[in-house]
Amino acid sequence: MRAVRIDKFGGPEVLVPVEVPDPVAGPGEVLVRIAAAGVNRADALVRSGVYHRAGRPPLIPGAEAAGTVAAVGDGVTGLEVGQRVVALDAGAAPGFYAELAAVPVGQVVALPDALDLTTAAALPIAWLSAWYCLRHLAGAGKGDTVVVKAAASGVGSAAVQIAAEAGARVVALAGSPEKAAWAGEFGAYATVDTSAYPGDAEVEEVLRITGGRGADVVLDTVGGSAFARSLREVAHGGRVVALANVALEPSTVDTRDFYPKNASILGFQLTNLQIHGYDPRADLRELAERVADRTYRVPVETVLPLEEARAAHERLERRDNRGKIVLAVGEA
Structure with a gap:
């Protein structure tokens, strides 16, 4: 073959x-x-x-x-x-x-x-990962504000739709004006072009959009320095989901950024999840049905x-x- x-x-x-x-x-x-x-x-x-x-x-x-x-x-x-x-x-x-x-x-x-x-x-990697992180780990739903990083990626565009369909207000972050606008087409409440808001400016813009409160859920698909910003962007009692580290650099955790907020850091890795007993078939079936009936694109x-x-x-x-x-x- x-x-x-x-x-x-x-x-x-x-x-x-x-x-x-x-x-x-x-x-x-x-x-x-x-x-x-x-x-x-x-x-x-x-x-x-x-x-x-x-x-x-x-x-x-x-x-x-x-x-x-x-x-x-x-x-x-x-x-x-x-x-x-x-x-x-x-x-x-x-x-x-x-x-x-x-x-x-x-x-x-x-x-x-x-x-x-x-x-x-x-579907099986990007979409299943976004689904599991938002639905099972973070429990994102109606009334939550969800920040999705790298929202124009495969997993990011999936996450925007999954969170929005669950009733959350989604803030989509992407690395160019074109990518941010494109990600916004999937149901985001607000978008941020991170090339225009580098470093600390990204955190300030997310806090501005959320009225200073921060996000209930931050889906971090980047890692590295972006993860440190995620800890500053999460709200009191919120959840930061570490889905990936495509930055291939250490994700710095300063406890001062999340400890006073009583926030949680939730790790995720699909292969290890399956090794430890997760059966993906029910979630994959539901995802396939929702794509087939055009709930998701x-x-x-x-x-x-x-x-x-x-x-x-x-x-x-x-x-x-x-x-x-x-x-x-x-x-x-």
């Missing part, structure tokens, strides 16, 4: 198209014929060797995909050959930058007829062929994209 493999850690140039043997569905596994695979910042971290569960090369990256069931292993029930599905990697599967992948059945969900496979491939900005995975990573790391980048692998 066709695949994109990493034979050594490095930049986007180490993503090499190869031919590898077809995988086989073992007991409790589903063989998925992949139509589309989502591209995420975690994939870039895996490629560069800094992701905590990257494994060692050679390896096939990719943590989310959609396609059809090609075969089922012993003990698998509820899924049939030819069924349209979405799948995610719990750290044990080989990765989805490939035509086929053998996936544990607990990571595979059947799709509604109205949901196309390219859109579905964008998944902005897939760029679709590239599998063999252009390098170009996809280059675009991702330049932060040129608004919304998701997806690799077209097979027939969608």
Whole structure:
């Protein structure tokens, strides 16, 4: 089968198209014929060797995909050959930058007829992460003010919609006037172009928008120095969710910024969550249904062929994209 493999850690140039043997569905596994695979910042971290569960090369990256069931292993029930599905990697599967992948059945969900496979491939990482952080961890809902950082990213645009649909007032932060305006189209109450409000000015603008109170929930998808600002932007008794650290620098915690507020810091990491017992299927089903009935809109900005995975990573790391980048692998 066709695949994109990493034979050594490095930049986007180490993503090499190869031919590898077809995988086989073992007991409790589903063989998925992949139509589309989502591209995420975690994939870039895996490629560069800094992701905590990257494994060692050679390896096939990719943590989310959609396609059809090609075969089922012993003990698998509820899924049939030819069924349209979405799948995610719990750290044990080989990765989805490939035509086929053998996936544990607990990571595979059947799709509604109205949901196309390219859109579905964008759900398991960014959307599931935003959903879990806002609905389960932070409990964001009606009456809350929610700050979403990097709101023009895949996870950010998902978070804006999820929080707004739950009745929260969303303040969307993004790194350019164009990105901030775009993020505002998904239901944000207010937007902040962080390029116009660098450093402490960002904190002051968030406090101005919230009447000096701060936000009930801050979804920090950036880390590093942005996380220190998140602690200053949260309200008394609020919650700061540490979803990611794409800054790849230490996230400084000054207890003076949140301790007097009785605020909480909530950590999140999807792979570890699953290792410790989280079953993602119910949440993925609900997300897929809400996208299928157009409650949510998944902005897939760029679709590239599998063999252009390098170009996809280059675009991702330049932060040129608004919304998701997806690799077209097979027939969608």
